[in-house]
Amino acid sequence: MNAPSSHSITTRDLSLWYGTFQALKNVTLNIQHGLITSLIGPSGCGKTTLLRCFNRVNERYGYVTTKGEIRLLGKNIYDANVSLQALRRSVGMVFQRPNPLPISVYENVVFGLRIHSERRALPRRVLDDAVEKALTEVGLWHDLKDHLDRKATTLQLEQQQKLCIARLLPLKPRIILMDEPCSALDVEATRAIEELIFALKGHYTIVIVTHNMAQARRASDECIFMLLGEVMEHRRTEELFLTPANSRTSDYIEGRYG
Amino acid sequence: MTDAPENNFTATPLIRKRLRQETMAKWIFFGMAAAMVVPLLLIIGYLAVRAAPSLSLEFILDVPRRGMTAGGIWPALVGTIYLVFLSLAVSAPIGILAAIYLNEYARDNWFNRVINLAVLNLAGVPSIVHALFGLGAFVYAARFGYSIISAALTLAIMTLPVIIASTREALASVPPSFREACWNVGATRWQAIRAVVLPNAISGILTGVILQVSRAAGETAPIMFTGAVFFKAVERGDLFPYYLDEQCMALSMHLYTLSTQVPGVMESIPYATAIVLLGSVLLVNAMAISLRVYLRTRKKW
Numbered sequence: 001m002n003a004p005s006s007h008s009i010t011t012r013d014l015s016l017w018y019g020t021f022q023a024l025k026n027v028t029l030n031i032q033h034g035l036i037t038s039l040i041g042p043s044g045c046g047k048t049t050l051l052r053c054f055n056r057v058n059e060r061y062g063y064v065t066t067k068g069e070i071r072l073l074g075k076n077i078y079d080a081n082v083s084l085q086a087l088r089r090s091v092g093m094v095f096q097r098p099n100p101l102p103i104s105v106y107e108n109v110v111f112g113l114r115i116h117s118e119r120r121a122l123p124r125r126v127l128d129d130a131v132e133k134a135l136t137e138v139g140l141w142h143d144l145k146d147h148l149d150r151k152a153t154t155l156q157l158e159q160q161q162k163l164c165i166a167r168l169l170p171l172k173p174r175i176i177l178m179d180e181p182c183s184a185l186d187v188e189a190t191r192a193i194e195e196l197i198f199a200l201k202g203h204y205t206i207v208i209v210t211h212n213m214a215q216a217r218r219a220s221d222e223c224i225f226m227l228l229g230e231v232m233e234h235r236r237t238e239e240l241f242l243t244p245a246n247s248r249t250s251d252y253i254e255g256r257y258g
Numbered sequence: 259m260t261d262a263p264e265n266n267f268t269a270t271p272l273i274r275k276r277l278r279q280e281t282m283a284k285w286i287f288f289g290m291a292a293a294m295v296v297p298l299l300l301i302i303g304y305l306a307v308r309a310a311p312s313l314s315l316e317f318i319l320d321v322p323r324r325g326m327t328a329g330g331i332w333p334a335l336v337g338t339i340y341l342v343f344l345s346l347a348v349s350a351p352i353g354i355l356a357a358i359y360l361n362e363y364a365r366d367n368w369f370n371r372v373i374n375l376a377v378l379n380l381a382g383v384p385s386i387v388h389a390l391f392g393l394g395a396f397v398y399a400a401r402f403g404y405s406i407i408s409a410a411l412t413l414a415i416m417t418l419p420v421i422i423a424s425t426r427e428a429l430a431s432v433p434p435s436f437r438e439a440c441w442n443v444g445a446t447r448w449q450a451i452r453a454v455v456l457p458n459a460i461s462g463i464l465t466g467v468i469l470q471v472s473r474a475a476g477e478t479a480p481i482m483f484t485g486a487v488f489f490k491a492v493e494r495g496d497l498f499p500y501y502l503d504e505q506c507m508a509l510s511m512h513l514y515t516l517s518t519q520v521p522g523v524m525e526s527i528p529y530a531t532a533i534v535l536l537g538s539v540l541l542v543n544a545m546a547i548s549l550r551v552y553l554r555t556r557k558k559w
Contacts, residue, residue: 072267075266075267077267081266081268081269082266082267082268083267083268083269083270083273083277085269085273085276085277086267086268086269086270086273087267090267116272116273117272118272
C-alpha cells in the first residue's frame with residue numbers, strides 16, 4: 001500500500017541469473033508514475049528480461065534466480081501474500097507480435113473480465129459497455145463497432161496490436177508493459193500505435209522496450225539505457241539524447257555500436 | 259461488476275476460489291496420467307506371478323514336448339524373429355523411400371492426394387482383412403503357398419502405412435530453412451536430402467521402424483491365415499530351423515494355441531509364453547528409445 005510519491009515501479013539491487021549467466025546486475029530504478037518510460041540498449045542487454053520481471057513471467061522457467069527487490073505501487077511483488085493472478089491483472093503486457101486470441105473481437109476484449117469475475121456478475125450490458133469503452137480508448141470503435149463478431153486473428157496487424165492493448169483495459173491495469181510493440185508493424189501502423197501510447201499516458205504507467213532509438217526519442221518521457229545487464233543512464237528522454245552523461249550512452253545513440 | 263483492482267496484489271476471494279479449482283484440476287489430470295501406469299504394472303505383475311514356475315532359460319531354448327503340454331517355446335520364438343525381420347526388411351525400405359518422395363518431392367496434385375489417401379486408409383484396415391488379402395494374393399495368386407514368405411509379406415503390407423507416416427513426420431521435423439540453405443548453394447533435392455535431411459531425421463525414422471517390430475510380432479490373424487502352424491518339429495536350439503517356403507511357428511500363434519486348442523497344458527506355460535513375447539517386444543522398444551536418445555545427443559539445434 002501507500003505508494004511512495006510519484007514512483008510506480010522501483011527496484012533495489014535487482015539481479016537475475018539464467019542458470020549461471022547473469023542477465024541483470026544490481027538494477028536500481030525509479031520509474032515515474034503516469035509517464036512513458038522507454039528501455040533501450042543493444043540486443044542482450046537485459047531490457048526484455050527486466051520488463052518481464054515486473055509481472056513475474058520470468059520465474060516460470062525453473063533455472064531463473066532473482067535477487068533484490070521490486071516494488072510496484074509500493075508493494076514488494078515477491079511478498080508471500082502476492083497473488084500472481086492479481087498482480088498480472090494490474091500489470092498488463094503487450095508483446096512483440098500481436099497475439100489476439102482466435103475468438104471474436106468482442107470476446108477478446110471481455111476475456112479478462114470473464115477470467116476475473118463470476119459469470120452472474122457480468123450482465124450483457126456491463127460487457128457491452130466495457131467493449132465500447134476499451135475499443136474507443138484505443139481508437140478501434142469506429143472501425144469495428146459493426147464487426148465485433150469478426151474473428152480477431154483476421155484483423156490487420158495494426159488493429160490486432162491495438163486490440164491487444166484494448167484487451168488489457170477493462171481490467172483497469174495500473175501499469176502496462178510493452179515489449180517492442182511496433183517491431184512487427186510497418187511505418188504507418190507504428191505511428192498509429194505510438195499515438196495510441198501517447199493517448200494512454202497519464203492514465204497508466206507505461207514501460208516500453210524498443211530497439212528503435214528514434215521511437216524512444218519520439219514516444220517516451222523518460223529513457224533508460226541499459227548495457228550488459230546494468231543501467232547506464234536514466235533521465236528525461238530529451239536530456240539523454242541531447243546531453244548524455246555517460247560516454248557509452250552517447251556512443252550507442254550515435255550508432256557506433258548496437 | 260468486478261471488484262476494483264487493489265494495489266497490494268493479494269488474492270481476492272474469487273482468485274482463491276479459482277486457485278482451488280486449479281489445484282483440483284491439476285490433481286485430476288495427474289491422476290488420469292498416473293492411471294495409465296496401473297494397467298501396465300498389473301498386466302506385467304500378473305503375468306510374471308502366473309508364469310514364474312516355468313520361466314527359465316531352458317523354457318526359451320527347449321522345444322515343446324508331450325503334445326505341447328510341456329517343454330519350451332524355441333521354435334515359436336525363432337519363427338517370430340524370422341517373420342518380424344523378413345517383414346520389416348521388405349516394408350522399411352519401401353516405406354522410407356515412399357515417405358521421402360511424399361514429403362520431399364510430391365507436389366499437391368490429385369495423384370499425390372490419392373497416394374496420401376491410400377496410405378491413410380491402408381493404416382486403418384483391420385488386420386484380419388490384411389490376413390484375407392495375404393491369403394488371396396500371396397498364398398494363392400502368387401503361389402507362395404502357406405509359408406514364411408507369404409506371412410512376412412502380409413505383415414509388411416500391414417506395417418507399411420505406419421512406417422510411411424512416422425517417416426514423413428520425422429522428415430517434416432527437419433526445419434525447411436536447412437533445405438533452403440542447401441538449395442541456395444545449388445544443391446539438387448537429392449543432394450540436400452542426403453546431406454542434411456536424412457542425417458537429421460534418421461533417429462525419428464529408425465524409431466518409427468523399430469516400433470513396428472512390436473506390431474509385427476504381436477499380430478496373430480495375418481500369419482494364422484498365411485504361414486503359421488500349430489506345431490512344427492524343430493531341433494532344440496537350432497538357429498535356422500525353417501526354410502522360407504515352409505510354414506513356421508510363432509509366439510502369438512503359439513500363445514493362442516496353448517490357451518484355447520490344446521488340453522492339459524501346464525498352467526504356467528501360456529503365461530510364460532506371454533512374458534517372453536512381451537519381454538522381447540519391450541526389449542526392442544527399449545533399444546529404440548536408447549538409439550533415439552543417442553542420436554538426439556548428437557543433434558544440436
